Amino acid sequence: MGGVRPAGKGRKGCRHAERNGKPAVGEGCESDSTHSDAEGSIGFQGLTIKLCMFEFSQNDAKKDSGVRLVRRGLATSMAANAAFKGIVLSSSSSTxxxxxxxxxLEQFGLAGINCSWNRVEELPWARLQRQGHHRILPHLLAANTINYGRPFKLNTAEALGAALIIAGFDQDAAQVFDSFPDGEQFVRLNGEVLRLYSQASSSDELKAVQDHYLKRTQQEAAERREKGMDLPPSASDSEEVSDEERDEDQLDAAGNTIKA
Structure with missing residues (x-):
């Protein structure tokens, strides 16, 4: 994508990205959406949590959910070598x-990695791993146009919004999801499990919730198949995607690879 237009002076802990630059499930690599973003911003309230993105300018800025958050004043772009002490959504951690x-989160903020799913290997991963405290997101389904129903293929806005819900910052999450067309659908698709995740008080407890949820949904899917019922996208049954539907040069902040 084209370079991200530098936002004004950022909030504490977030510096602006310059125009150059391994996320996994939960980080937020993005897919080009069919929705383009109109110029200008809309009237959002200030967020409780500072949102930042390590921006790599690999996608079309008019279609990128992470860029949209920056344009609307909800997030700040920063370069890979910018100092950051908060939570970084990334699959490099087992936590x-x-x-x-x-x-x-309250003291230092939340960051995603805004890049193309197809260009992950180009990232300066060693530098990114030195930034902040890395965390992975649990099993969630994407609602963006390109990767709808696919586990872990979240875009940046989906990843950041999901992280805010899980950590208990629902009002901040609502503003993030209100900022892009598929936000409401993402909450609808993942509403039950997000509620369960948000009740977990630790990494270990959250993993136990995830494992129990996946086991239950797999059992329910098997029972429905036996009855010949059509299944909606679920944690246990993601659709195969043709080559034409897979990401080309796209981006966003939440693509983790879940570790067993």
Missing amino acids: YLSRADRPL
Whole structure:
């Protein structure tokens, strides 16, 4: 994508990205959406949690959910070498994001990695791993146009919004999801499990919730198949996607690879 237009002076802990630059499930690599963003911003309230993105300018800025958050004043772009002490959504950690991370989020903020799913290997991953406290997101389904129903293929806005819900910052999450067309659908698709995740008080507890939820949904899916019922996208049954439907040069902040 084209370079991200530098936002004004950022909030504490977030510096602006410059125009150059391994996320996994929960980080937020993005897919080009069919929705383009109109110029200008809309009247959002200030967020409780500072949102930042390590921006790599790999996608079309008019279609990128992370860029949209920056344009609307909800997030700040920063370069990979910018100092950041908060939570970074990334698969490089075996620790799940949970309510236990609230103090770090409140003090230092939350960051995603805004990049293309197809260009992850180009990232300066060694530098990114030195930034902040890395956390992975649990099993969630994407609602964006390109990867709808696919587990872990979240875009940046989906990842940041999901993290805010899990950590108990619902009002901040609502503003994030209100900022892009598929936000409401993401909450609808993942509403039940997000509620369960948000009740977990630690990484271990969240993993146990995830494992129990996946086991239950797999059993329910098997029972429905036996009855010949059509299944909606679920945690246990993501659709195969053709080559044409897969990401091309796209981006966003939440693509983690869940570790067993």
